[in-house]
Amino acid sequence: MHVDAAEFKRIHRPGVELYRAHIVRHAFDPHTHEAFGLGAIESGVERFRYRGGEHLAPPQSLVLMNPDVLHTGRAETAQGWRYRMVYIDADVVAEVTGEPGWWFADPVGHDTAAAQRVSRLLAAMWQGADALALDGALGELLDTIRPHARGARAPSAARPDSVLDRAVALMHDRLADTLSLEQLAAAAGLSPFHFLRRFKAQHHVTPHRMLMALRLHRAKQLLAAGVAPAEAAADVGLVDQAHLTRRFARMYGVTPGRYQQQLGTRPVRRAAAD
Incomplete structure (x- = not known):
């Protein structure tokens, strides 16, 4: 089997x-x-x-x-x-x-x-x-x-929507925050549901699913750098390490601990907060 x-x-x-x-x-x-x-x-x-x-x-x-x-x-x-x-x-x-x-x-x-x-x-x-x-x-x-491979960027019809790029940039900048549809739409200069329709037409997912994918990708980078799973979860706005483990396995096929083991990642110590 x-x-x-x-x-x-x-x-x-x-x-x-x-x-x-x-x-x-x-x-x-x-x-x-x-x-x-x-x-x-x-x-x-x-x-x-x-x-x-x-x-x-x-x-x-x-x-x-x-x-x-x-x-x-x-x-x-x-x-x-x-x-x-x-x-x-x-x-x-x-x-x-x-x-x-x-x-x-x-x-x-x-x-x-x-x-x-x-x-x-x-x-x-x-x-x-x-x-x-x-x-x-x-x-x-x-x-x-x-x-x-093509030798140039995608044709204009397939290029990212520059207006929507501002909302995606906000997601990147505030991965650990709770973002609303209104906040993302404001970043793009659009009304909330106009933004939602345009975002789904461009990216084929909801803003929430995009945000979760960006959070997990950032967590993957942190794990590769030796950050402990619990700290990585907190850094990207996930509830806890268990939440990270579930979502990471669903997106990448391995658990955070297993991923670090495969890379031979050495744990890093972070300076304690004042």
Whole structure:
């Protein structure tokens, strides 16, 4: 009987995080990585929601997700799906390739040869320890994916709504606060329900779900830096550590403690408040 298994790993290069998983029963809540999510499906089929549409990623296909896009994930086949990913900050992609402004029109790339190569490179990176070899593999991986990338930003119809950006910025600035629809709408200069309609049309989720995804992503960064789960929960406005554990597992497939263990994170001590 198959069970869900998910693992994260960091390499020496900041802004790069590896992931491998076999997911059978788990259904990922909408979440974001604020980085490119690039990888390959090794077996089974994944179904996920991305930019308001439903997508299927079959075996030997590429997964090509742009930064800051909320998405879900669940198995479409009884045996689940097995896959490898790398989450790469946009500035790292630009530095490695010399090409700022990468963007992917489609989140699934039907390219068997490229998917097989990406899978092999990610497997080698997972096992690798030599920094020079890892950097070389990272460059090869991006070279392999390059034909599927656009060389410029998304067309205007797909670009974020700059008015709504102000509300999202407020969410980032006040993750630990209780925000109302009126406050977010005021940041965007819109009436509350006009804002709500426009936000859902752009992001395909409610403001509350976006805020929760941003909170959990920030908690993930804090956990990776060695902050204790209870402190991370408080920093991002969650009720307590148990709340963080439930939501984190639903979004990322592992508990906060397990995530820190996988990364080999060393705990940090914070200065006591006066």
